[in-house]
Amino acid sequence: METIKNYFFTDMGVMLGRSMRHILRSIDTIITVTITPIAIMLLLVYVFGGAIKTGTVNYVNYLLPGILLMAIASGISYAAYRLFIDMQRGILERFHTMPIARSTVLWGHVLTSLVSNAISVIVIFLVALVMGFRSSAGILSWLAVVGILILFTLALTWIAVIAGLSAKSVDGVSAFSYPLIFLPFISSAFVPTRTMPSIVRAFAENQPVTPIVETIRALLSNQPVGNEIWVALSWCTGIMLVAYVLAMRTYRKRV
């Protein structure tokens, strides 16, 4: 056992190197992931934006957090896909018969998901800048935003791991992400919740996207975050822990 522990970081490095090649050689996945959120951003800002009353001057500032979450929600479906392919091709089995730190196999996939989502998020940030996004946030607020986005990505990635490990076909593997992609629409991500019918409003105000979006929005516009940040963090860590436990259980069962 001693020798295996020592190799954790070496093995992790190899897994990460493999992942980076995957990401760099499939730039089309980054394009696929970012194109829909960017299109929705353009549509909302330049078509519907004039009619939406958010109480803020700059609508791009208002909607960007929701767009980012949407991109992450669609980006993580590729984590599920990559894991599924590895399992189907027997690559997971190959790794498991080798003297490596087994946990690096899944963590490699999780880190890949973080890196590729980070690239998507940066791309969308740049597009938003061109569209007029401005922020007065200081370095600490930016770090907090980055932290929350990482936490959100991790939480969803562990859900993706469950999906990837339990999928039966390539077609089914990304289906789980569709509802996640649309969650921002039924939240305060693009329009304030106050005009929604009461049932919808109750859902919108109590689902995870709303506190996360409002926290990021507050941080980026230098507003006090209030309690929302704690609600957001609890959602993210809560989802992450539950998904992690379930993912590990599925992993042990499947492999």
Next chain:
Amino acid sequence: MQKTAIQVKGLKKSFRQLDVLKGVDFEVEQGSIFALLGSNGAGKTTIIKILTTLLKQNSGNITINGFDVASKPANVRQSISMTGQFAAVDEILTGRENIIMIARLRHLSNPRKIADDLLKSFGLTDAADRRASTYSGGMRRRLDIAMSLVGKPELIFLDEPTAGLDPEGRIEIWKIVKELANSGTTVFLTTQYLEEAEQLADRIAILHEGSIIVSGTFAELRMLFPPIKVEYIEKQPTLEEIFLAIIGKKMEEK
């Protein structure tokens, strides 16, 4: 004095209600080729998965290169290599990168040199820097086996190594397996093809309905079963012989 590479005693495994292995016993000598023969669903892959630490047995004792599979899986993994039923190569990586990745994961020094050597001996040098997704079935299989040989494991498991290959590809794999055994590696393979077992194996075991019904050398098996009778039959070339003869001629013309 031959040492034992694999020792299996009273191996049982069931999935829920289904008893797949009902007490399997066999031994494999070091440096030999052992073929496990059986029809689809006989439990061949289950045995390989248990021997390679992918699955846990319900009962029975298994020792691989002197290490107990259940209590010392890490040591077992150090000394074995598995080539599964489907070529487990990373299609986005090139052939060279695939081998280098495995060499790094086995914590070997000089992965580049290892990759160069293996690519050369498997006739993949020209394709080394192409993505594995562009490889033919036979090339993928060769790369797959090359990856399994990284670090020169003492014992290599091949689960139906020639399934889905054309006759030429199959003969190529046979050649590789024979060379492996000549160099002292123990080879454990499963197959559905009787001919493959006959061609390659020093010892053959037949798995049927969850237990080994017979095992021995090919000569021993031949003694056991249908009594020898002399018949005169016209020897028709098989389609395989015809195919190989034509291909062989083509190669000569070139």
